[in-house]
Amino acid sequence: MSERKELQSETGGALGADAETLRVNAVSAIAHFGPESPLTLDSGAKLSPFQIAYETYGHLNADKSNVVLICHALTLDQYAASRHPVTGKPGGWWATMVGPGLPIDTDRFFVICQNVLGSCMGTTGPKDIDPATGKAYGLTFPVITIADMVRAQAMLLDRLGIRDIFLVIGGSMGGMQTLQWASAYPDRVFAAIPIATTARHSAQNIAFHEVGRQAIMADPDWQNGTYLDTGTNPAKGLAVARMAAHITYLSEAALHRKFGRKLQNREKVTYGFDADFQIESYLRHQGMSFVDRFDANSYLYITRAMDYFDLAADYDGVLAHAFKNTKTRFCVVSFTSDWLFPTSDNRQIVHALNAAAANVSFVEIDTDKGHDAFLLDEPEMFATLRGFIDSAATRRGLNA
């Protein structure tokens, strides 16, 4: 683990100053995979060299049985429980779930969160330099899949000498990875919590992704994906993509509760195209702040990976066969107001797991917060997941 030491020393000053980092014992690291260990992709291409940026929280126990792998969603990253280096947002994107005494208890578990392949927070993606050309990959980066992301994650765990994972957990695209993990490496995964996800990306969701991609590509500054070479930035296209996507993460009820038809710092409408309504102003802000932390080509590649996800496709279209003879304990979670990955999608996973006679729990959380509820303060989600995780930990012998 020489890479880890190296990176720790690089960021050592920041670590020491950050109380939250100490709270969860956060370690940032990058693992390099050279020509001797290429990543073979579903497309047939080989990616080499590449690197994976990740964070760990807590301590690995002596028999390496307390590993929790957190899989992140489309535009999130490895900073699940520590301050984000770009936005400065404290506590991480899952501060309510990961930490001492929280459902994913960093006092008991060794938590790993890896930036996914194709992303832009340290793991190799289209914004990185292709050693063959000396230029940023751009659209010459190979198209990747959810299975490719998971294969890369497994390579990192192998590198760290970790075979068994106590728990794989993730929401949305993180849930897809969770399902892929449980299907591809059943004997390595003791428990799995796929949240607000699907085993097969729907036509509607592919359609939304296509709108986002076309918005990026329609921005003249995108330059056919070579904007890093041309020194331009397709910020407008990426912002529009984010605005459209952001609507799908919420719910009509939540939008109404939060914004209604309220006007933005004005008494009446202006008969123009300023952001008269608060919801317009909010969405514009979401779009603009997103471009500061995310790469447009990464957005193309990762949305594509989600579109291609169809776990049953490799098993003659029978999802249950993806989980044949599984010993993994599953807890599927959905939210009543999630229309992006609705309860019906999650229930299909449950049906397949039942057909495989798997050990499965399924909770639907009543909330009006839409798809993003998995990132928010949902006491019933915390209570049920705490029950599931504690029970699994007892069976794994982790509650001594």
Next chain:
Amino acid sequence: MSIQTRVDLALIAEMIAPDARVLDVGCGDGDLLELLTRTKNVDGRGIELSQEGVNASVTRGLSVIQGDADADLHDYPDNAFDYVILSQTIQATRNPREVLMQMQRIGRRVVVSLPNFGNWRVRLQLLWSGRMPRTSSLDYNWYDTPNIHLCTVKDFVMLCEDLGLHIDDAVSVIGNKAKRVGRPGSIDNLTAETAVLLMSRKK
């Protein structure tokens, strides 16, 4: 939990062999599953209609999904469980015959507890008052009862015969007293308030 429910659960628990794979259909808050996990070390799963019941069960560390007996037993493969349990629920299913068939398909043994509509109090109430009976275990008006397929113990035994289910054991419950009857007869059909039956497929 009422005394009757507790007696019911305890009787069912007695019928379950240790370390078995168990599916509890209509598991409520998971009381029986927890009892079986604690005292019999079973590998227990549950199905529950109400989301509150499911979430309460999962919070207790039990493996429970939201679903119902009519719709969700089809998913499971043959012989997936050693026991499939249906406690005080069969009278509320849309298609009790199909539910029993599914139960015996996915479980090697089937445990059913049911309120006995042939109990003498029920018979007398209908006879004397001329109105639909209400008892402590069937405490609903006719227009709002979830119990759409009430039957007598005798009716149930005949359905089991019809489906090729052998009755291995049966307990008649009167108040908080339970009596092992082996196979329920006409007297039990008159006296039992609740019956608990353990069944298996006829060879």
